[in-house]
Amino acid sequence: MTRVLDAFLLASTLAFVLAGAVVGARLLLLSARTRELSDFLVGFSLFDLSAIGYPLILLGSLGDLSLAHTKLAAIASSIAIALGWAGVFLFTQRVFRASEAWSRLLAFAGIAALAYGLVAGILFIQQASDAAALLSTRNPTRFLSIAAVAAYVWTSFEGFRCWDQARRRLKLGLADPLVVNRFLLWGCIGVSSLMSVVPSLVILHSGGDGSTDFASRISTALGGLIASIALQLAFLPPAAYRRWLTRHASV
Amino acid sequence: MADAEAFDFVCNQIEARTALDRLAARGTVRIALKQAGLDSRSVTPGQMAVVAEKLLVAELASRGIADSATICNEIASKARRLVGVAGAETPDAVFRRLGG
Numbered sequence: 001m002t003r004v005l006d007a008f009l010l011a012s013t014l015a016f017v018l019a020g021a022v023v024g025a026r027l028l029l030l031s032a033r034t035r036e037l038s039d040f041l042v043g044f045s046l047f048d049l050s051a052i053g054y055p056l057i058l059l060g061s062l063g064d065l066s067l068a069h070t071k072l073a074a075i076a077s078s079i080a081i082a083l084g085w086a087g088v089f090l091f092t093q094r095v096f097r098a099s100e101a102w103s104r105l106l107a108f109a110g111i112a113a114l115a116y117g118l119v120a121g122i123l124f125i126q127q128a129s130d131a132a133a134l135l136s137t138r139n140p141t142r143f144l145s146i147a148a149v150a151a152y153v154w155t156s157f158e159g160f161r162c163w164d165q166a167r168r169r170l171k172l173g174l175a176d177p178l179v180v181n182r183f184l185l186w187g188c189i190g191v192s193s194l195m196s197v198v199p200s201l202v203i204l205h206s207g208g209d210g211s212t213d214f215a216s217r218i219s220t221a222l223g224g225l226i227a228s229i230a231l232q233l234a235f236l237p238p239a240a241y242r243r244w245l246t247r248h249a250s251v
Numbered sequence: 252m253a254d255a256e257a258f259d260f261v262c263n264q265i266e267a268r269t270a271l272d273r274l275a276a277r278g279t280v281r282i283a284l285k286q287a288g289l290d291s292r293s294v295t296p297g298q299m300a301v302v303a304e305k306l307l308v309a310e311l312a313s314r315g316i317a318d319s320a321t322i323c324n325e326i327a328s329k330a331r332r333l334v335g336v337a338g339a340e341t342p343d344a345v346f347r348r349l350g351g
Contacts, residue, residue, distance in 0.1 A: 026351070027349060030348070030349070030351065034348065036340075036345075036348070038340070038345050039345075039348065039349065042349065095340075095342050095345045096342055098339050098340075099292070099339060158342075162342050162343075162346075164288070165288030165289070166288060166343065167288065168286065168287055168288030169287060169288045169289065169298075172287055172301050172302070172305055172306075173301070174287065174289075174298055174301055175288075175343065176347060178347075178350055179343055179346050179347045179350065182346045182349070182350055183342070183346060186346070234349075234350075235349060235350065235351070236351075237350070
């Protein structure tokens with residue numbers, strides 16, 4: 001059973017890394033053409049988290065690394081994921097709530113929590129006497145995960161809210177079915193990201209080990225798999241999927 | 252952020268052509284916009300015209316306005332001639348572009 005779960009977790013992680021890296025790179029190329037900050041933010045976040053941050057976390061969790069290399073991987077992955085999650089806050093604020101003062105405050109608070117988690121986390125990692133200490137509840141990098149939960153709750157709420165509004169416009173012929181579906185998928189990407197972050201955070205705070213907990217690993221694997229499928233369908237949809245959505249909307 | 256020009260235009264037209272006062276006219280149009288999944292701050296003239304034709308007719312009729320279909324069709328036709336002012340980018344525009 002453990003082997004099956006290991007294989008499932010590895011497959012879903014690789015699927016997420018691949019989908020996020022490809023979609024992120026495509027959106028970064030798009031942003032180079034359009035010169036739009038929103039395009040850059042979403043492309044950067046996706047590429048940074050999936051192609052740099054998560055692989056570095058995996059690298060750091062390999063048992064056969066020296067303490068110095070484990071610390072280096074932990075610091076590098078913390079920097080990468082803090083930047084990626086800051087991008088999620090900025091994208092959500094800029095795209096969904098650009099004119100609302102409270103959204104600027106929320107994004108600022110989220111990024112401040114990430115900055116604190118990163119700086120205090122790096123200092124903690126540098127002083128850690130062994131690899132086990134890095135998993136301690138005293139490790140301030142947990143603030144990164146707490147801020148990530150806020151970012152994903154916010155962005156998925158906005159995705160579902162826009163989906164609901166866009167569905168109504170679609171009935172009046174005022175929306176593109178592909179865009180309506182993209183909002184839904186964006187909400188799903190946020191929820192599936194929460195499935196990966198929340199269980200490990202809860203287990204960390206209850207003194208357990210997320211890397212061995214069955215429920216946490218299943219949730220992480222499913223979250224990664226759903227996110228990779230949703231990313232592909234949202235930003236690189238196959239022609240058959242586009243046709244199906246258009247036909248479904250016209251019916 | 253202020254309401255869009257198309258929204259103000261339609262509200263003013265309804266206030267001028269019906270017995271509804273300013274508050275009631277704006278409230279009625281806001282209800283129609285909500286049903287359409289649109290925002291009074293970012294609605295375009297084209298979107299406002301469709302809402303007037305397809306949703307506002309019933310809203311005005313339910314408030315006892317006679318011949319609401321004719322009124323709404325005329326307002327829609329005038330709204331279409333408005334020149335839309337480019338405002339802040341909507342989530343729709345961003346997500347359309349991200350699809351490539």
